[in-house]
Every structure is written in C-alpha cells, then in structure tokens.
Amino acid sequence: MPDQHHRTTTGSPPTPTLEVRELVKTFGTVRANDGISFTIMPGEVHALLGENGAGKSTLVKSLYGVHQPDSGQILRNGEPVTIHSPATARELGIGMVFQDMRLIPALTVWENVALHLSDTPFALRPRALRARITETSERYGLATHPGRKVEHLSIGEWQRVELVKVLLGGLDMLILDEPTSVLTPQEVSGLFDMVARLKSEGVAIVIITHKLREVRQIADKVTVLRGGRTILSDAPPATLSDDELITAMVGEPVAILEKRSTSAEHATAEPIIGLSGVSVRRVDGDWGLREVSLEVLPGQILGVAGVAGSGQDELSETLLGLRQPHSGTVMLDGAIVELPAVARMRKAGVIAVAPDPIRQFVVPGMSAAQHAALWNAAGSYSFDTRKADADLARRDAAGQLRVVAGSRRMDRLSGGNVQRALLTLALTSPCRVLVASYPTRGLDILTTERTRTLLKELCEAGSAVVLISEDLDELLTLSDRIAVLAGGRLTGIVPAAAADRRSIGELMTGKEAAA
Amino acid sequence: MTVRNDEALAVAPPRAIAALLGFAARIPWKRIGIVVGAYAACFVAFAAFSAWQGGNPLTLVQTMLNSSMLNGDALVQTLLRAVPIGFAALAAAIPARAGLVNVGGEGQLILGAVAATGTGLALGSQVPGPLALVATAAAGAIAGAVWAGISAAARVWLGTSESVTSLLMNFVANDIMLFLIYQPWKDPAGSGQPQSRPLPGSVRLGTLFGGQLNIAVFVLFAVAIGMWLVIRRTGWGFALRVVGGNPEAARRNGLPIKSLLLSSMLAGGALAGLGGALNLMGVEGQLQPGVTTTFGYIGFLACFLGRNDPIKATLAALLFSAIALSGNGLQLVEGLDGSIVNVLLGAIVLTMLAIGRKNGERI
Numbered sequence: 094m095p096d097q098h099h100r101t102t103t104g105s106p107p108t109p110t111l112e113v114r115e116l117v118k119t120f121g122t123v124r125a126n127d128g129i130s131f132t133i134m135p136g137e138v139h140a141l142l143g144e145n146g147a148g149k150s151t152l153v154k155s156l157y158g159v160h161q162p163d164s165g166q167i168l169r170n171g172e173p174v175t176i177h178s179p180a181t182a183r184e185l186g187i188g189m190v191f192q193d194m195r196l197i198p199a200l201t202v203w204e205n206v207a208l209h210l211s212d213t214p215f216a217l218r219p220r221a222l223r224a225r226i227t228e229t230s231e232r233y234g235l236a237t238h239p240g241r242k243v244e245h246l247s248i249g250e251w252q253r254v255e256l257v258k259v260l261l262g263g264l265d266m267l268i269l270d271e272p273t274s275v276l277t278p279q280e281v282s283g284l285f286d287m288v289a290r291l292k293s294e295g296v297a298i299v300i301i302t303h304k305l306r307e308v309r310q311i312a313d314k315v316t317v318l319r320g321g322r323t324i325l326s327d328a329p330p331a332t333l334s335d336d337e338l339i340t341a342m343v344g345e346p347v348a349i350l351e352k353r354s355t356s357a358e359h360a361t362a363e364p365i366i367g368l369s370g371v372s373v374r375r376v377d378g379d380w381g382l383r384e385v386s387l388e389v390l391p392g393q394i395l396g397v398a399g400v401a402g403s404g405q406d407e408l409s410e411t412l413l414g415l416r417q418p419h420s421g422t423v424m425l426d427g428a429i430v431e432l433p434a435v436a437r438m439r440k441a442g443v444i445a446v447a448p449d450p451i452r453q454f455v456v457p458g459m460s461a462a463q464h465a466a467l468w469n470a471a472g473s474y475s476f477d478t479r480k481a482d483a484d485l486a487r488r489d490a491a492g493q494l495r496v497v498a499g500s501r502r503m504d505r506l507s508g509g510n511v512q513r514a515l516l517t518l519a520l521t522s523p524c525r526v527l528v529a530s531y532p533t534r535g536l537d538i539l540t541t542e543r544t545r546t547l548l549k550e551l552c553e554a555g556s557a558v559v560l561i562s563e564d565l566d567e568l569l570t571l572s573d574r575i576a577v578l579a580g581g582r583l584t585g586i587v588p589a590a591a592a593d594r595r596s597i598g599e600l601m602t603g604k605e606a607a608a
Numbered sequence: 609m610t611v612r613n614d615e616a617l618a619v620a621p622p623r624a625i626a627a628l629l630g631f632a633a634r635i636p637w638k639r640i641g642i643v644v645g646a647y648a649a650c651f652v653a654f655a656a657f658s659a660w661q662g663g664n665p666l667t668l669v670q671t672m673l674n675s676s677m678l679n680g681d682a683l684v685q686t687l688l689r690a691v692p693i694g695f696a697a698l699a700a701a702i703p704a705r706a707g708l709v710n711v712g713g714e715g716q717l718i719l720g721a722v723a724a725t726g727t728g729l730a731l732g733s734q735v736p737g738p739l740a741l742v743a744t745a746a747a748g749a750i751a752g753a754v755w756a757g758i759s760a761a762a763r764v765w766l767g768t769s770e771s772v773t774s775l776l777m778n779f780v781a782n783d784i785m786l787f788l789i790y791q792p793w794k795d796p797a798g799s800g801q802p803q804s805r806p807l808p809g810s811v812r813l814g815t816l817f818g819g820q821l822n823i824a825v826f827v828l829f830a831v832a833i834g835m836w837l838v839i840r841r842t843g844w845g846f847a848l849r850v851v852g853g854n855p856e857a858a859r860r861n862g863l864p865i866k867s868l869l870l871s872s873m874l875a876g877g878a879l880a881g882l883g884g885a886l887n888l889m890g891v892e893g894q895l896q897p898g899v900t901t902t903f904g905y906i907g908f909l910a911c912f913l914g915r916n917d918p919i920k921a922t923l924a925a926l927l928f929s930a931i932a933l934s935g936n937g938l939q940l941v942e943g944l945d946g947s948i949v950n951v952l953l954g955a956i957v958l959t960m961l962a963i964g965r966k967n968g969e970r971i
Contacts, residue, residue: 413860415859415860435859435860435861435862436862436864439861439862445860447860452854452856453854453856453857453860454854454857454860455854455857456849456850456853456854456857456858457853457854458849458853459849459850459853463846466846467846467850467857467861468861470843470861471861471862472861472862472863473843474843474844474846474847475843476843476846476847
C-alpha cells in the first residue's frame with residue numbers, strides 16, 4: 094500500500110519525502126512559524142520537539158493543508174507543491190492523526206472510516222470495507238472492532254481507529270500530533286511497534302512530542318522549535334544530551350527535579366481522609382468509582398494513575414466533598430462525613446487544582462483578582478477584590494509561577510495562563526490536603542518544574558497531596574505511593590520506590606496487583 | 609522645509625492634548641458607532657414602515673418627541689409609565705445575574721397590584737396614613753416575591769425551567785386578578801364594570817410639583833442605583849455573578865447555590881411586586897383588567913437591552929416608555945395606529961440581539 098516510487102535511482106542520495114524551506118505563517122501579529130526549515134527522508138522517524146506555542150502544530154497543519162503558509166516552500170519528493178487543503182494532502186500521500194481526535198462518536202468504526210475515504214462508493218459496501226479495516230488492523234497490529242460504535246471505545250482504541258482510517262487512505266508520510274499523551278505505556282509501545290512497521294515499509298513519520306524519552310526511543314532525527322523558529326534542524330538525537338535538548342527547547346538550562354526520596358516514616362500517621370468501599374455513579378449511569386478504599390496521609394504524596402476516564406475525576410470530586418457516593422463511607426479525621434459537603438471539606442483545609450480549569454474555575458467576565466477573592470473567601474460571602482489583588486501579587490512572589498496581573502480578565506487568557514493562576518492560588522494556600530488534578534498539563538518545562546517543586550515543598554511542610562496525573566514519570570518522581578485506577582476500580586496501591594512504568598502500566602490495563 | 613518637518617515630528621504634543629488623545633483612544637469609538645448606527649437604522653426602517661402606512665416620515669420624529677418628552681405633561685406621563693416597566697426590568701435583571709431568566713415580571717406586577725389593593729382597602733381607613741402606605745407597598749413586594757419564589761423553588765428542587773414556569777404563571781396571575789374583580793372585590797358602585805373599589809386617599813401616592821408626577825419615579829431611580837450597588841459592592845451580588853457566570857466554579861468554591869438562586873428570584877419578584885403596587889397607588893387607583901397591559905414583558909425586553917445592568921435597564925425602560933407613549937401622538941397627529949410603535953420596539957430589540965451576538969457577547 095505505501096507508495097514506494099521514491100526509491101528509484103541507485104547510488105545518488107535518496108530524494109527527501111518532504112522538505113520544508115523557510116516556512117512562515119502569521120496569525121495577526123503573531124509569527125507562529127518564522128522561517129522553519131527541515132527535511133524528512135523516506136523511512137525516517139522525525140521528531141518535532143518544542144514547548145507549547147513553539148509552532149509545532151501550526152507547522153504540521155501547514156503540511157497537511159489546514160493552514161496556508163504566508164511564504165516559504167514545501168517540496169514533496171523534490172517537487173515544489175502547494176497544499177490547498179487536507180484533501181490535497183491526502184492525494185499527495187500525506188496522512189495525519191490529530192491531537193483532538195476527529196471521529197464521530199455516534200457512528201460505528203467502519204462508518205467513520207467510510208466517511209474519511211475518498212473512494213467510498215455512494216452505496217456503502219460495509220462487508221468489503223470491514224474486511225479492509227480488519228486486514229489493515231492486523232497488518233499493523235492495531236486491534237479494532239469495525240462494528241462497534243466509536244463512543245464505546247477506549248481512548249487507545251479510538252486512536253487506533255484514527256490510525257487505521259488514515260492508513261487505509263494510502264500514504265508514504267504520516268504525521269502524528271502528540272499521539273502518546275493519552276495512552277498507557279503498553280499502548281505507547283504498541284503504537285511504536287506500528288511506527289517501526291511503517292518505517293520498514295519506507296513511510297516517513299513526523300511525530301510531535303515534548304517528551305525526551307520518546308525522542309530517544311524512536312526518533313532518527315529531531316528538529317527543535319522555539320518561538321516559531323527552528324533551533325535545531327534534522328539532528329540525530331544520539332549526538333545530543335538531555336540538557337542540550339531542553340536548553341534548545343526552553344532557551345535556558347532547566348534543573349529537572351530529582352526523584353523524591355520516599356520513606357515509610359509517615360506510614361503510621363493518622364489519615365486525614367479515608368475512603369472505604371466507595372462507589373460513585375456517573376451522570377450517565379455507569380460506575381465512576383467501584384468499591385474504592387484508600388487513605389490520604391499527611392506529609393505524603395499519593396499519586397493516582399490511570400488512563401483518562403478511569404475514575405480520576407470522580408475520585409477527586411469525592412475527596413473534595415462534591416459528590417454523594419452511591420455506597421461506602423468517607424472519613425475526615427476519623428469521623429464519617431455525609432457528602433456532599435463542599436464547604437465542610439474546604440473548611441477542613443481540603444483544596445483542589447481542578448481537572449478542567451476553564452470549565453470549573455474560570456468565571457466569565459471576572460478578573461484574576463476577583464478569582465483570587467473568590468478563592469480566599471472559601472465559601473463565605475466576604476469578597477475583597479482589592480485585598481485579593483495585593484494577595485495575588487504576594488502569592489506570585491512566593492510561587493514564582495509568573496501569574497498575570499490581577500486586572501486581567503480570566504476568560505480572555507490562554508489555557509496556560511489560567512492554569513498558572515489556578516496553581517498560584519492552590520500551591521500557595523496553607524492547606525491540609527491538596528487534590529491536584531493534572532497540575533502540569535499544558536505547561537512549559539520551566540513552569541512544570543516549578544510546580545513540581547512547590548508540590549514537593551507542600552508535602553514536606555506536612556500537607557497531604559493527592560496527585561492525579563497522566564504523566565507516569567511525574568508520578569514516579571514525586572509520589573510516595575501510587576494508586577492505580579482502571580475502569581473505576583482501584584487495581585493497586587504500590588510504593589513509588591518499588592514501582593516502574595511497566596508495573597504501573599499493567600495495573601492501568603486492569604490487572605489486579607498480586608496481594 | 610525638511611528641517612521644519614523633522615522639528616514638527618520631534619516636538620511632543622503638550623501634555624493636556626496628549627492626555628486628551630489618550631482618553632479619546634480609550635473610548636470604544638467603533639462600538640459606539642455600531643450602536644448609534646443600529647439605532648439610526650431602526651428609526652429609518654420604522655419611518656419607512658410608517659410611510660407605507662400613510663404617515664409622513666419627515667414629521668414623524670417631531671410628533672414622537674412632542675408626545676413623549678418635549679412638553680411637561682408628556683414627560684410626566686413617560687416617567688410615570690416607566691415605573692412599572694422599570695421595576696419589571698429590575699425584576700429580570702437581578703435573577704439574570706445568577707443566570708436565571710425571569711419572564712414572570714408581568715404576573716409579579718399583577719400580584720403586587722392585587723396584594724396592594726387588598727391591603728390598601730383593608731387598612732387604608734383604619735391605620736394611620738404613612739403606616740398604611742408602607743404596608744400597602746410592602747404587601748405588593750411580598751406578593752411579587754412569593755409569586756416569583758414558586759418558579760424559583762420549582763427550579764431549585766424540581767429542576768423545571770424557571771423561564772417557562774414564570775411565563776406560564778403570568779396567565780395564572782391575570783386570572784386571579786380577574787376572578788377577584790369580577791367576584792369578591794367587585795366595586796358595588798362601579799356600574800357593573802369589573803373593577804375593585806378605589807383605594808382610599810391615605811394609601812394613594814400624593815402628586816408632586818402641582819402635576820401628576822408622584823414619588824414612585826424617584827423610588828424607581830433610587831432602587832435602580834441601590835441594586836447597582838448591591839450587585840457590585842456586596843458579597844451577595846458577587847456570589848450571584850459567580851453562580852451566573854459559572855455554576856460549577858461556584859459549587860467548587862462552596863457557595864450555597866440553591867439559596868443564591870432562590871434569593872435572587874425572590875428579590876426580583878419583590879421588585880416587580882413593588883412596581884405593581886406603586887403603579888396602582890400612584891396612577892391607577894383601583895384594580896381593573898389590563899392594569900399592567902404588558903408592562904412586564906416590555907420590562908423584560910428593557911432588561912435585555914440594558915444587558916442585565918440595573919441602571920442601564922432602567923434607562924432602557926425610560927426609552928421604551930417614551931416609545932410606547934409616542935404611539936398616542938402618532939395616532940392623533942399622523943393618523944397611524946398607535947400600536948405601530950411596537951414595530952420600532954421590536955426592531956430595536958432584534959437589532960441589539962444581532963449586534964450583541966456579533967460581538968461575541970453572552971446574552
């Protein structure tokens with residue numbers, strides 16, 4: 094299926110699958126791509142590395158015809174091309190899997206694939222198409238169920254369907270936009286196996302990431318973007334150290350947090366919050382949590398791992414007193430609490446970094462200072478915006494997370510700035526329990542490291558931290574214990590010192606820990 | 609020549625002018641232009657429609673102004689008419705801060721008038737004047753609050769949409785009033801007309817400045833400013849804005865959402881009830897069918913036009929009151945149907961809806 098006509102002449106160097114020369118793309122006054130050049134050879138895995146806002150997504154969207162570059166050249170197999178639209182890109186043999194996956198949940202897998210393919214006849218032939226899907230799935234080790242509805246798929250399978258869909262279209266260049274951020278370690282290695290298979294067939298693969306580990310694992314070349322410019326072009330990653338790559342991404346060296354030395358000295362402390370046999374129903378009637386029992390201990394970081402939607406949000410909402418469990422008991426300082434009891438938990442010093450700040454934290458029309466006033470009021474009616482404004486500046490000095498000025502309207506800020514404002518409030522508040530959901534999601538490396546340091550300091554000061562994260566490295570670095578959720582069940586709580594990516598990954602897929 | 613040009617460039621403008629320029633730059637000229645243009649377009653469209661109906665578009669504006677603002681009597685009428693509309697607008701504006709849609713201003717006005725009639729007739733001749741006056745107005749406010757409270761309670765505990773229930777309860781309120789004036793409260797001296805007995809003088813609002821103007825207008829303005837301050841300067845007002853802006857954020861901050869929703873609707877209902885009572889005590893004097901004649905709905909539109917801001921909503925109520933009254937002039941002078949002003953009113957509301965959406969604002 095992959096087009097291999099580029100392997101023509103012997104002796105002379107092979108023609109690049111794609112060459113980008115001095116590509117410029119501006120949005121208003123923002124130069125998202127400011128003269129980017131790099132080259133992708135056939136059968137090469139090329140990592141595009143950079144922070145949020147470095148211009149990676151803009152660049153690949155130009156390659157896939159979503160954006161039209163303002164200037165610069167794209168050469169396809171040595172020929173200059175203009176990619177007017179994603180349809181043009183597909184005709185040229187370029188496929189892309191987007192970060193926000195583009196399937197229609199109400200349709201089945203094969204129907205989604207049929208929508209995507211340009212050679213779908215007017216009268217659908219489901220059986221033939223399903224056979225093609227199965228064949229491609231098997232060839233690349235992508236387990237899919239063509240007859241199932243997309244809304245019932247796990248995120249990993251959802252992504253495999255995306256891949257099958259794109260592969261069926263026929264391609265010799267594949268773009269993957271941050272494909273690993275939603276996957277379990279096992280699914281990541283499955284994805285990388287598929288990448289290796291495609292590579293052996295001569296397909297060129299561009300993979301966007303900000304994880305150095307992945308660059309080292311699969312990339313043949315790396316191009317680093319920063320502020321819309323190419324800082325490093327077509328470099329073999331083996332010749333570069335981690336520090337060199339991070340400095341290229343950030344512009345300055347960043348001290349990466351060392352793994353915390355954990356000990357069992359707090360193990361005898363009284364738990365602040367204890368769940369026993371807690372089950373929570375979701376709005377759609379499914380179980381969010383099933384029979385979960387765990388203890389939140391002072392001076393400890395309890396990591397919570399799991400693929401997206403395994404019950405993390407239900408767990409954090411239960412700890413915060415936002416939900417009424419279907420069954421089971423929640424204890425606060427040894428006494429049973431009837432939930433929901435938001436105000437009571439808040440008064441007891443339980444605070445949160447909300448999993449979805451835009452939806453759960455930002456009040457449209459209100460300034461950052463007003464959000465600080467709301468935070469400081471802690472459920473009471475005494476809001477003092479002026480005092481909160483000064484307080485926010487003081488918190489910023491303590492937190493060093495570069496929060497925006499108090500007068501800025503929160504609903505007009507970028508996701509990263511909203512997150513920094515929320516983190517500044519949460520991480521500089523005296524508290525007994527901090528339930529932090531995905532605190533470093535979408536942050537640049539500097540802020541991520543600063544956030545992790547603050548979490549560590551909070552824990553050293555004796556607070557309990559519940560760290561819910563999709564980043565296993567983060568959990569392994571910071572946690573004392575790691576609780577793993579799969580499908581709402583607690584499949585294990587393991588000491589971080591004894592855990593590794595593989596063992597956590599197995600628990601994430603639902604295999605219970607050996608008692 | 610070039611030298612002088614360079615010099616001119618190098619000389620900074622005097623500070624006063626610079627300040628003025630800075631101030632001018634901060635005025636949203638584009639926005640003002642859009643709004644003024646939109647109003648102008650509405651008037652042009654209305655003039656064209658009037659011309660089609662046989663009016664004279666050139667004298668139209670003059671006639672409208674004459675019959676609503678440009679003479680003392682007309683201005684007083686506009687101000688008096690603005691009382692029920694303005695209070696109904698405030699009744700929608702306060703719950704709107706908490707994200708609630710109170711379409712029940714009409715019914716709350718009616719029940720305010722009903723309660724004021726009952727109280728005024730019962731107390732007017734027995735209790736000392738000022739006390740009876742206050743009790744009558746208060747009864748109206750309480751009745752309006754109770755009526756709105758039913759919709760709010762249904763929303764909070766049963767999850768029904770308050771916009772639907774409050775709208776439907778307008779018809780119930782009207783039926784209650786009709787029942788009372790056809791049956792138990794019917795004026796024996798009313799020559800068979802369905803109307804209540806007139807309120808005794810002790811519970812009527814006295815006129816001011818030798819005309820028909822009464823204190824209700826000033827109460828409206830005071831309440832509007834008061835509500836503006838309450839929304840901006842009190843914890844309750846702040847909490848309402850949080851609930852209205854993002855209920856999930858309010859929940860996560862431990863704010864008592866149910867009591868905030870209830871209290872905002874109760875406050876709104878009380879304002880409409882007060883408006884109904886004051887209109888009755890000041891202008892109508894007795895309960896009769898059509899005591900509100902859709903003031904509640906016009907007030908709702910005024911609140912919308914004022915973007916849920918108490919002061920802007922009250923100003924919009926004044927504008928709508930003036931437009932409604934200018935219908936009289938059009939009927940008398942231009943020979944048009946008086947209700948033609950509803951075309952202008954509708955055009956303004958629709959245009960504001962359109963440009964509001966265009967600027968990506970929440971409505």
